[in-house]
Amino acid sequence: MSYEHPSMDSFAEPVLDSAKPSQLSLPEVRDAIKALQQQHLEHGIKLSGRIIHVCHYLPVELSKLGGSSSAPLTPPKTPDYRDGKLDVQPPSLDQLNLTDVKKPAKWQVAPRHGHSATISGIRSLSETHEQLIVGWVGDIEVARNSAGVSETIPANSLTEEDKKEVEELLDENEEALESEEPGKKAKLVPVWLDDKIAHAHYEGYCKTILWPLFHYLLWQDVATETSTVDDNWDAYVQANQAFTDAVLRVAQPGDLIWIHDYHLLLVPGMLRKANSDSIVGLFIHTPFPSSEVFRCLPKRKEVLDGMLGANLVCFQTYAYSRHFASTCTRVCGYEIVSRGVDVQGHVAAIGHCAVGIDADRVAKDATRPGVKPKAEALRALYEGKKIIVGRDKLDVVKGVLQKLKAFEKLLRDYPEWRGNVVLIQVTAPAQADSSKLEHQVSELVASINGEFGSLDFIPIHHYHQTIKRDEFYALLSVADLAVITPLRDGMNTASMEFVIAQEHANKSPLILSEFMGISNNMSHALQINPWNLGDVAAAINYGLLMSEEEKAQRHAALYEVVTTHTSHTWAAVLVKMLLSQLDNDLTAHQTPLLNKPQLIQSYEKAKKRLFLFDYDGTLTPIVKTPSMAVPSPEALEALTKLSEDPRNVVYIISGRDGDFLEHHFGHLKKIGMSAEHGSFVRSPGADGWSNLTEELDMSWMDEVLEIFKYYTERTTGSHIETKKCSITWHYRASDPEWGLFQCRQCQDLLENNLTHKRPIEVLVGKKNLEVRPIAVNKGEIVKRILYNNPDAEMVFCAGDDKTDEDMFRSLRQSMSSNGPAVMQPPAGVIALNGVEPKPVQLAIRPESIFSTAVGASSKKTLASWHVTTPQEVIEHMLELVNKPSSDAPANI
Numbered sequence: 001m002s003y004e005h006p007s008m009d010s011f012a013e014p015v016l017d018s019a020k021p022s023q024l025s026l027p028e029v030r031d032a033i034k035a036l037q038q039q040h041l042e043h044g045i046k047l048s049g050r051i052i053h054v055c056h057y058l059p060v061e062l063s064k065l066g067g068s069s070s071a072p073l074t075p076p077k078t079p080d081y082r083d084g085k086l087d088v089q090p091p092s093l094d095q096l097n098l099t100d101v102k103k104p105a106k107w108q109v110a111p112r113h114g115h116s117a118t119i120s121g122i123r124s125l126s127e128t129h130e131q132l133i134v135g136w137v138g139d140i141e142v143a144r145n146s147a148g149v150s151e152t153i154p155a156n157s158l159t160e161e162d163k164k165e166v167e168e169l170l171d172e173n174e175e176a177l178e179s180e181e182p183g184k185k186a187k188l189v190p191v192w193l194d195d196k197i198a199h200a201h202y203e204g205y206c207k208t209i210l211w212p213l214f215h216y217l218l219w220q221d222v223a224t225e226t227s228t229v230d231d232n233w234d235a236y237v238q239a240n241q242a243f244t245d246a247v248l249r250v251a252q253p254g255d256l257i258w259i260h261d262y263h264l265l266l267v268p269g270m271l272r273k274a275n276s277d278s279i280v281g282l283f284i285h286t287p288f289p290s291s292e293v294f295r296c297l298p299k300r301k302e303v304l305d306g307m308l309g310a311n312l313v314c315f316q317t318y319a320y321s322r323h324f325a326s327t328c329t330r331v332c333g334y335e336i337v338s339r340g341v342d343v344q345g346h347v348a349a350i351g352h353c354a355v356g357i358d359a360d361r362v363a364k365d366a367t368r369p370g371v372k373p374k375a376e377a378l379r380a381l382y383e384g385k386k387i388i389v390g391r392d393k394l395d396v397v398k399g400v401l402q403k404l405k406a407f408e409k410l411l412r413d414y415p416e417w418r419g420n421v422v423l424i425q426v427t428a429p430a431q432a433d434s435s436k437l438e439h440q441v442s443e444l445v446a447s448i449n450g451e452f453g454s455l456d457f458i459p460i461h462h463y464h465q466t467i468k469r470d471e472f473y474a475l476l477s478v479a480d481l482a483v484i485t486p487l488r489d490g491m492n493t494a495s496m497e498f499v500i501a502q503e504h505a506n507k508s509p510l511i512l513s514e515f516m517g518i519s520n521n522m523s524h525a526l527q528i529n530p531w532n533l534g535d536v537a538a539a540i541n542y543g544l545l546m547s548e549e550e551k552a553q554r555h556a557a558l559y560e561v562v563t564t565h566t567s568h569t570w571a572a573v574l575v576k577m578l579l580s581q582l583d584n585d586l587t588a589h590q591t592p593l594l595n596k597p598q599l600i601q602s603y604e605k606a607k608k609r610l611f612l613f614d615y616d617g618t619l620t621p622i623v624k625t626p627s628m629a630v631p632s633p634e635a636l637e638a639l640t641k642l643s644e645d646p647r648n649v650v651y652i653i654s655g656r657d658g659d660f661l662e663h664h665f666g667h668l669k670k671i672g673m674s675a676e677h678g679s680f681v682r683s684p685g686a687d688g689w690s691n692l693t694e695e696l697d698m699s700w701m702d703e704v705l706e707i708f709k710y711y712t713e714r715t716t717g718s719h720i721e722t723k724k725c726s727i728t729w730h731y732r733a734s735d736p737e738w739g740l741f742q743c744r745q746c747q748d749l750l751e752n753n754l755t756h757k758r759p760i761e762v763l764v765g766k767k768n769l770e771v772r773p774i775a776v777n778k779g780e781i782v783k784r785i786l787y788n789n790p791d792a793e794m795v796f797c798a799g800d801d802k803t804d805e806d807m808f809r810s811l812r813q814s815m816s817s818n819g820p821a822v823m824q825p826p827a828g829v830i831a832l833n834g835v836e837p838k839p840v841q842l843a844i845r846p847e848s849i850f851s852t853a854v855g856a857s858s859k860k861t862l863a864s865w866h867v868t869t870p871q872e873v874i875e876h877m878l879e880l881v882n883k884p885s886s887d888a889p890a891n892i
Contacts, residue, residue, distance in 0.1 A: 025564075029572040030128055036579040045582055048254035050130040051575065054243055056202070056263040058135035058188055059119045060109040062166060064142040064153065107169050112138070117493060118260060118285070120358035121571030122186065129256075129575070131186035134246050136193055137166070154195050163192060191246045193239055201239035202263065204232030209297070210262045214286040215397045215488040216293055229298055240266035240306070248274055256578055259310070261285045266302070269309030272346070276857040281578040282310040285355065286490040287517060288320040291327040300331050308334070308341055308348040311581045314574060316490050316517035321352045329736040333624070335766070336740060344868070345859020349581050353573050354518050356566040357496045366473045366501040374474035382478075386421040386544050389479035391472070391494050392486070394427040394438055394464065399485035399513060399530045401437075404444045404460070406485070406536035411452045411459060413534070414541050418452055421544065423483075424461045424475060438464060476501035481543045483511045485530035490517040495525070496562045499555065507555035509543040511536070521565060524557040591859070591866040594852055594876065599796070602848045603880050606794035608647050612782060612807060613639075613873075615654035615661075617800035618854050621870050622766055624732055626721075631664055634874050641881035643670035649684065649789055653778050655770065655803060657723045658682070658689050677763075677772055677803055678781040679725035692780075693725045696773050700758040701727060704771045707749060715742045725773060732767035743769050763803055779806030783826040786814055790823070790840040793848060798873050799863075800854035808851045808862035815846045 037047055125131060139152040158166075170188040193201070209219050209229055219229055244267050247257060258281045259267050271278045294300060304327065307313055315321045328334045328341045335342045340349035378387070388407070392398040407423050427441065445462045452459050467475075476482070482498045495512055502508050512525040519527055526539045546554075603609060613619055619639075620629045631639075643650045651672040652665060658675040661682075665671055672684040680689045701722075708720045708729045717734035720727065729746065731739030746769055750762050763770045782797065797807050815821055821842045853863035854870060867873055 026569050026572060029569060029576055033128060033572065033576050033579060036576065040579065040582055046254040048252045050132065050252065050255045051125055052132045052134060052247060052251060052255050052257045053122050054247055054257065054259045054264060054267060055133060055135040056261065057112060057138055058133060058190060059112050060188065061112045062137050062140050063108055064140060065106060065108055107166055109169065117355050117357050117491065117567045120361065121567035124568035125571050125575065126186065132189055132250060133186050134189040134243065135191060136198065137190045155192060156194050166190060189246055189250055191243050193242055197235045197238050200232040200235030205236040206263050213293065213297055214262060214289060216289050218296060233299055237266060240264055241270060243267050244270040244274065247271065255279065256575065257281065258283060258574060266306035269306035272309035279578065279582065280310045281312045281314060281574060282307055283314045283574060287488055288315055288323045290323050291330040294327045295331050304328055304332055308343045310348055312349045312351055312578050314351045314353055314577065316352065316354045317520060318352045321350045325350055326737060333736065343856065345855035351577050353570060353577065354521055355491045355570050356562065357493050359500060359563040359566045362497050362500045365469060366477065368470060370470035371473045371477065374470055375478050378474060378478045382422055386480040387478055388421060388423045388481045388483055388540065389475055390423065390425045390483050392427055393430050394441065395430045396437055397486060397488045399487045400427055400441055401444065402487065402530040403483055403485045404441065404448065406533045406540065407460065408448045409533045410537040410540050413537055419457050422459060422461060426463045426467055428466050473501050477505040480506060480508050481511065481540065482508065483540065485513045485536065486516055487530055488515050492516055492518065495522065499558045499562045502555060503559055507551050509546050509551055509554055510558065511539050511543055521561055522558055524554045591853060591857055591861060591863055593857065594850065594865040594867050596876065599850055599876065600880065600883065602794045606848065608789065608792045609794040610785060610789060610792045611642055611648060611650045612785065612797040613652050614799035614804045615652055615656055617766065618798050618870055618873055626730065634878065638874050638877035638881060639668060639671060642877060643668055649792065651785060653781050653807065674781045676723045676725050678776045678778050681781065693773055693776055697759060698725065700760050703754060707746065711742050711746045715739055725776065726770055728768050728770040730768045765801055765803065777806040778803055779810035780826060782807045782810040786842065787823055787826055787840060791843050793843050795844060795848065796850045798852045798854060805862050811849055811851050812862060814842065815849065
């Protein structure tokens with residue numbers, strides 16, 4: 001378990017920054033949470049003390065009582081959502097501690113079984129936080145006749161009065177939480193979905209597209225009918241928007257919002273768009289596939305952008321988090337920085353923390369009075385034989401066929417076990433149609449029993465049904481070996497329940513698939529590749545023959561992990577990880593959206609204005625091939641009209657070389673240009689360029705060129721761009737992960753071996769590494785322009801990356817809050833246009849400076865405003881030049 005995501009520079013799994021999972025202490029984690037909260041409050045970060053959990057389903061089921069409904073019924077009912085949990089009869093209301101209050105006669109609520117680990121973790125947080133659970137109410141049942149047969153009614157047949165009654169009922173029946181403090185509850189917030197949207201969302205996009213994909217299957221491999229991959233996409237979007245709206249209705253400033261699983265991947269982005277100050281975590285309970293699998297999804301970018309709206313995206317394992325980071329880089333081209341994934345300035349951190357089970361509850365269930373007699377009956381039934389137990393959902397990824405084939409190989413390769421070992425396999429019905437798989441399993445079971453069985457012995461006892469809770473724990477307690485062989489799985493509670501059930505039994509060993517999310521934590525199990533039937537058979541043989549001493553050692557280690565790495569510690573660690581992402585320094589730099597009315601008012605009022613634009617990422621989007629970043633017709637129109645107004649001074653201040661700028665903007669004679677980050681300048685109306693680096697020592701360029709050549713040879717797709725006063729190494733066309741790794745290696749070499757000896761600095765840009773003279777930057781050009789235009793009464797300056805922060809810094813340094821600012825002559829370069837080097841008084845005031853970062857509001861920047869995209873910059877400029885304004889006289 002990791003509290004914070006490690007640096008993404010390393011391709012090896014990091015050393016965990018906390019104790020081993022078996023050494024986790026829930027009180028210590030909670031103390032850390034309190035300390036973090038206090039620290040944030042002292043730094044002015046608002047926290048409400050509430051956590052909003054957003055789950056697909058509410059943890060209760062709703063039904064309508066009495067009589068028949070006049071509304072048409074909705075066939076079929078949605079299958080129960082169980083996520084691999086024991087499929088048993090629903091526990092009583094007393095068992096789930098639902099508040100015992102009088103219910104309206106028209107409606108009633110009952111516990112929903114499934115997702116017990118997640119709900120258990122949520123319950124435990126009630127001891128430290130107020131809780132809200134937002135979720136879909138599910139299909140609503142109505143009693144149809146005196147026999148008690150129930151069917152579902154359409155949600156859209158409910159009136160507003162009905163919904164209000166249900167919400168009141170849920171308020172009265174807040175889910176009682178397992179807390180040491182009585183009265184701690186979770187407020188249940190229902191999400192109302194139209195039946196068509198709800199079922200197209202869940203059974204459609206979630207179960208036929210996302211669920212197979214996350215388990216390394218494509219939709220055509222599991223589809224049962226002819227459909228296209230995007231058939232239910234609109235329903236998925238609408239359902240996610242409904243959940244988002246429900247959260248926004250109840251959210252307060254400072255709430256921690258945790259969104260659970262793949263059903264709601266768009267909600268983080270929707271929340272971020274609606275409120276950029278939202279504190280959002282996203283936990284994925286399923287596996288996350290490699291980038292080569294995920295990129296098959298047609299809506300891949302939309303899904304990733306939705307996920308990256310979170311402050312923290314958390315997975316079950318480090319491997320899944322690596323897959324996600326790689327996918328963001330390879331599919332979307334986003335950069336991995338030390339804090340996580342950078343999406344236009346908003347950084348989504350990445351973490352991993354595996355879910356556990358409620359060990360105390362399972363221990364109580366395993367020792368219920370009804371378990372012992374059933375266990376004794378099983379021992380008597382299979383007396384003298386070793387018992388192997390398997391319990392799985394009948395699903396294609398659960399590896400039931402592979403397990404049966406491995407057992408067949410055991411009987412074939414180890415004939416001494418024939419007649420001496422039985423496999424009791426329970427397969428619970430899956431949510432989706434699995435008739436084909438069921439037929440295959442039945443045929444294989446019959447074949448093995450036919451070959452190795454006899455009149456008095458059946459090697460495989462297969463039960464395709466749900467079994468009662470007592471029967472399940474009785475089966476686990478009498479087992480001599482448990483075999484759990486999913487081909488891909490996030491969390492499997494049966495393996496952990498087996499460990500607890502064996503504490504007071506035989507301490508039998510566990511065989512576990514290495515493709516499970518919890519396999520790293522349970523390293524003392526016998527881990528196997530379920531596709532390698534020979535190795536699985538050998539592991540079964542080894543487990544059955546294992547010495548009592550080794551059994552005890554392995555069990556003790558597993559038991560310590562399962563009982564300390566619980567759902568309670570998981571939930572607490574998630575809260576700690578999310579709180580750790582709140583950084584006061586980052587928060588202080590959040591910028592508001594550019595105030596258009598204020599910009600227009602300042603523009604119309606000013607007698608002289610300065611417009612300073614970066615190029616790449618500001619006037620044009622970043623593209624994979626730099627030479628393809630050409631100005632749009634709208635950008636050229638805006639620049640032309642701005643420069644034609646005699647009250648405007650317009651400059652493009654770019655890292656591009658002069659030839660590129662001349663090619664695209666040379667015909668706009670009234671526009672000034674700065675090339676190579678301030679190394680060269682062409683003033684408005686001038687014919688030639690001024691070289692500001694003529695007297696600088698440029699001998700370092702050959703040394704840097706040799707280093708860049710070394711990395712170019714070893715990084716396919718990279719290339720070197722040599723300018724007159726700087727050198728840039730581009731890796732935009734390289735493998736994104738390898739290119740980033742090589743970039744950091746190269747940067748380290750330059751900074752440790754060259755920069756302290758030469759007058760140069762190293763700049764890390766977007767998919768490039770640039771070396772330039774230390775005294776030359778965009779900030780110096782801005783100072784020079786201000787110095788030469790002291791009568792300017794408005795400045796608009798826009799940029800998108802680190803090099804543009806020099807411009808914003810210069811504008812800040814030039815201002816004074818005590819009256820007109822006096823500016824000293826810029827240092828480091830020769831003054832242009834024959835201006836005498838003496839101080840000048842600036843006419844500009846701070847409120848008339850519009851330093852604007854292009855990117856997200858959370859982008860760490862010295863700018864005062866932000867816009868989201870380059871297109872918005874162009875649109876704002878076009879609105880200025882196309883809007884009728886007063887004819888104030890020029891003052892040039």
